[in-house]
Amino acid sequence: MEDMILYHRLQFAFTITFHYLFPQLTMGLSLMIVYFKWISIRTKNEHYNDAAKFWMKIFALNFAMGVVTGIPMEFQFGTNWAKFSALTGGIVGQTLAMEGMFSFFLESSFLGMFIFGEKLLGQKLHFVTGVMVFLGSWASGYLIIATHSWMQHPVGYEILENGTFVLTNFSALFKNPWLLPSYLHNQAGSLITSSFFVSAVGAFYVLSNRQKHFGQIFLKAGVIFGCIASVVVAFPTGDLAAKNVVNYQPATFAAMEGIFETEDGGAEIVLIGQPDMVNKKLDNKIAVPNILSFLTYQRWDAQIKGLNEFDEHQHPTNIPGLYFAYHIMAGLGTVFIAIMLVAAFLLFRKKLYDSNWMLWILMFMIPFPYIANTAGWYTAELGRQPWLVYNLMRMTSGVSPTVSSGNTLFTLLGFVGLYLMLGLLFLLLVLKIIRRGPEPLLTP
Amino acid sequence: METLWFIILVVMLATYIVLDGYDFGAGIVHFLVANNEAERKAVTNAIGPFWDANEVWLIAAGGVLFFAFPTLYASSFSGFYLPLMLVLWLLIFRAVGLELRGQVHNRLWERLWDRAFGMASLLLALFFGAALGNVVRGVNLGVVENGVAQQEAPYFFLPLWNPTFDPLAEHQGIIDWFTLVLGLVSVITLTIHGANWIILKSNSTINRRLRPLIFKLNGVLLFLVLLSAALWYYVKPIAFTNLEEHFWLWIFPIIGLTGLIGQFNIKRFKRDGTGFVCSSLFIVGSFGTTAASMYPVLLPSTNSVSPSLTIYNASANEYGLTVGLVWFIIAAVLVIVYFIIQFRVFKGKLDELDYGGH
Numbered sequence: 001m002e003d004m005i006l007y008h009r010l011q012f013a014f015t016i017t018f019h020y021l022f023p024q025l026t027m028g029l030s031l032m033i034v035y036f037k038w039i040s041i042r043t044k045n046e047h048y049n050d051a052a053k054f055w056m057k058i059f060a061l062n063f064a065m066g067v068v069t070g071i072p073m074e075f076q077f078g079t080n081w082a083k084f085s086a087l088t089g090g091i092v093g094q095t096l097a098m099e100g101m102f103s104f105f106l107e108s109s110f111l112g113m114f115i116f117g118e119k120l121l122g123q124k125l126h127f128v129t130g131v132m133v134f135l136g137s138w139a140s141g142y143l144i145i146a147t148h149s150w151m152q153h154p155v156g157y158e159i160l161e162n163g164t165f166v167l168t169n170f171s172a173l174f175k176n177p178w179l180l181p182s183y184l185h186n187q188a189g190s191l192i193t194s195s196f197f198v199s200a201v202g203a204f205y206v207l208s209n210r211q212k213h214f215g216q217i218f219l220k221a222g223v224i225f226g227c228i229a230s231v232v233v234a235f236p237t238g239d240l241a242a243k244n245v246v247n248y249q250p251a252t253f254a255a256m257e258g259i260f261e262t263e264d265g266g267a268e269i270v271l272i273g274q275p276d277m278v279n280k281k282l283d284n285k286i287a288v289p290n291i292l293s294f295l296t297y298q299r300w301d302a303q304i305k306g307l308n309e310f311d312e313h314q315h316p317t318n319i320p321g322l323y324f325a326y327h328i329m330a331g332l333g334t335v336f337i338a339i340m341l342v343a344a345f346l347l348f349r350k351k352l353y354d355s356n357w358m359l360w361i362l363m364f365m366i367p368f369p370y371i372a373n374t375a376g377w378y379t380a381e382l383g384r385q386p387w388l389v390y391n392l393m394r395m396t397s398g399v400s401p402t403v404s405s406g407n408t409l410f411t412l413l414g415f416v417g418l419y420l421m422l423g424l425l426f427l428l429l430v431l432k433i434i435r436r437g438p439e440p441l442l443t444p
Numbered sequence: 445m446e447t448l449w450f451i452i453l454v455v456m457l458a459t460y461i462v463l464d465g466y467d468f469g470a471g472i473v474h475f476l477v478a479n480n481e482a483e484r485k486a487v488t489n490a491i492g493p494f495w496d497a498n499e500v501w502l503i504a505a506g507g508v509l510f511f512a513f514p515t516l517y518a519s520s521f522s523g524f525y526l527p528l529m530l531v532l533w534l535l536i537f538r539a540v541g542l543e544l545r546g547q548v549h550n551r552l553w554e555r556l557w558d559r560a561f562g563m564a565s566l567l568l569a570l571f572f573g574a575a576l577g578n579v580v581r582g583v584n585l586g587v588v589e590n591g592v593a594q595q596e597a598p599y600f601f602l603p604l605w606n607p608t609f610d611p612l613a614e615h616q617g618i619i620d621w622f623t624l625v626l627g628l629v630s631v632i633t634l635t636i637h638g639a640n641w642i643i644l645k646s647n648s649t650i651n652r653r654l655r656p657l658i659f660k661l662n663g664v665l666l667f668l669v670l671l672s673a674a675l676w677y678y679v680k681p682i683a684f685t686n687l688e689e690h691f692w693l694w695i696f697p698i699i700g701l702t703g704l705i706g707q708f709n710i711k712r713f714k715r716d717g718t719g720f721v722c723s724s725l726f727i728v729g730s731f732g733t734t735a736a737s738m739y740p741v742l743l744p745s746t747n748s749v750s751p752s753l754t755i756y757n758a759s760a761n762e763y764g765l766t767v768g769l770v771w772f773i774i775a776a777v778l779v780i781v782y783f784i785i786q787f788r789v790f791k792g793k794l795d796e797l798d799y800g801g802h
Contacts, residue, residue, distance in 0.1 A: 064543045067496065068536045074506055078521025079528055082599065085521070089514025090760030094768060097507030101775035104504065108497040109782035113789050116493055120789055166761040400522035402587070402601035411529045418533060422540065429547050 469638015471565020700729020
């Protein structure tokens with residue numbers, strides 16, 4: 001039984017982690033492509049149109065990866081988490097079905113036109129198809145986060161005698177206080193991945209002294225979008241999302257921040273330290289006093305509850321995992337703000353394209369937004385455990401009763417192998433597109 | 445209300461089979477019939493701009509199944525765990541094969557992904573047919589052994605096959621001689637359907653060979669359809685009571701037969717689209733017949749302990765179904781608009797389109 005649940009969890013965690021590497025780029029990138037296309041129509045600058053087309057190629061590849069790794073996510077609700085699906089399907093199925101009907105049809109229909117239809121449609125209609133693709137991908141994110149928010153903070157339901165959750169208030173699903181902060185936080189995170197990606201490719205072109213004109217276009221757009229997104233992801237969206245955790249999941253908040261004991265006179269913010277679960281303390285801790293109280297309640301001496309205030313069975317299952325996921329996300333988020341503010345300052349002073357040290361930094365930042373976004377999702381998901389539906393349904397009671405550990409391990413290994421292959425192919429092809437660049441004729 | 449969602453689900457699945465079905469069929473033609481680069485290119489051009497949107501019908505139908513009939517979703521998806529995972533993997537290979545073949549201009553690379561695309565399409569057609577066979581045949585809900593349920597009522601699990609391949613055995617498998625025959629019906633049907641789509645969407649040299657091939661395959665299909673109807677009656681004798689009681693339901697078998705018989709005139713069709721209409725009629729008619737004869741059952745139970753899953757005991761609550769209908773109608777109208785736009789933009793023959801060459 002233990003093995004069986006472990007394999008089901010590992011398979012979902014592995015497939016969702018891999019899947020979300022792709023949508024986090026496409027959601028932000030779709031907005032940036034629309035921006036390039038818009039500038040090209042406004043200024044009649046063909047370079048911006050070529051830039052839009054270049055990023056469209058990378059978008060299309062990412063989109064295809066997102067689609068093929070996304071279908072298993074929907075299926076796995078039924079295949080691996082059958083009891084969860086049977087009991088909550090009337091609610092979570094609602095938002096997931098809406099995602100299929102409202103966003104996937106929109107995205108997939110217009111993506112084909114955006115890729116193949118420039119000549120058939122003309123510039124303005126071609127721009128409109130780009131906007132449609134952007135709307136579709138952001139609507140998809142919205143409906144997924146609506147589903148996620150219901151699991152974190154269930155609303156608009158009633159529980160029948162047999163344990164089934166039935167929907168009693170449809171609009172409550174979208175008025176859920178958890179939804180909007182999480183959604184905007186997530187979209188800002190997605191925009192960080194895409195803007196760092198775009199500026200890194202730009203830095204690569206400028207540093208390697210080829211396609212320089214495009215390199216500068218990418219750097220400018222990447223730094224402007226990146227600067228806005230890095231700030232917005234922390235304030236106000238990250239701040240509001242954290243306040244939801246304080247209000248609705250206080251034990252999770254204590255674990256995220258590494259607060260084992262409630263402290264009188266204000267809580268400190270922990271920067272470094274490893275949780276010691278036996279002695280309930282942090283090793284080699286570095287912390288700044290009173291800051292956490294201020295950030296949370298805008299009062300220096302406000303009390304924040306430590307883990308000692310909550311029953312053991314209310315504690316998140318994996319406290320060290322949750323603590324690290326949160327600190328990796330928040331730490332990297334701080335680094336992103338610092339880098340993008342300096343880069344924006346250099347851009348404003350017209351020195352960015354010659355500041356090789358900054359270009360090197362931007363180029364090497366590529367993996368970090370992916371890590372931060374992934375860590376952010378781990379914070380949310382580990383923070384919800386041991387619950388599937390917070391405080392109402394435990395993870396262990398949601399698993400498929402008839403799918404044995406052997407069969408699950410078989411498919412888990414299959415997914416690992418298949419996704420390794422997909423990942424390698426993806427890297428190969430992305431590098432090939434970047435190497436060729438937007439102006440294939442000028443490269444050797 | 446439950447009946448309405450049953451109809452919506454059947455319409456969505458039928459749409460999925462008609463649309464993605466031609467992609468699978470084109471994949472099979474690409475694999476077994478196309479014999480030079482120009483012909484293979486014609487095939488991928490004919491489905492390139494469409495396959496992705498077609499596949500969305502599967503995702504959307506899955507979503508509707510999830511929220512309208514959660515118990516069925518949970519029971520059948522966990523019970524048919526292995527074939528569904530194989531379908532997922534094959535869908536990945538199909539998509540990757542189509543999307544990646546044009547990314548690198550190297551003969552070995554192209555042939556590798558051609559084969560991945562072709563074989564995945566063939567196996568998907570086979571699996572979807574076998575899946576339909578499993579639903580028609582019914583499963584041992586609750587895993588009843590010697591009159592005692594080993595699991596909670598709606599749950600079960602089937603291995604890929606049992607040693608005897610007998611559909612009436614107590615320990616069933618996904619593939620037995622009955623579901624295999626339905627799998628073959630599906631492969632032949634979709635090959636014809638895909639070939640018709642290629643004729644409609646290209647001017648390739650392959651079209652000249654496809655017409656006689658469709659004629660021959662249609663003969664095989666007619667035989668298989670008669671065989672599977674007889675086997676169906678043997679495996680599940682009550683299957684035709686709905687049709688006996690409600691005379692108007694005969695519209696579905698009649699539509700199906702019209703398509704099937706009409707297809708024999710393939711060599712005389714003046715318009716390239718007529719063949720495609722015939723194969724679509726056959727698919728809609730035969731799938732409609734299946735759904736009409738099962739209603740209101742969604743997944744029959746083969747034991748007498750656990751009841752079959754029906755639209756009444758597997759559905760979500762009345763409020764959820766009603767509110768769902770509101771947004772569903774809005775979304776459905778939008779989807780129809782997108783499809784009209786899409787078909788107008790990519791109307792006619794697509795030989796000039798450089799699919800996959802981006």
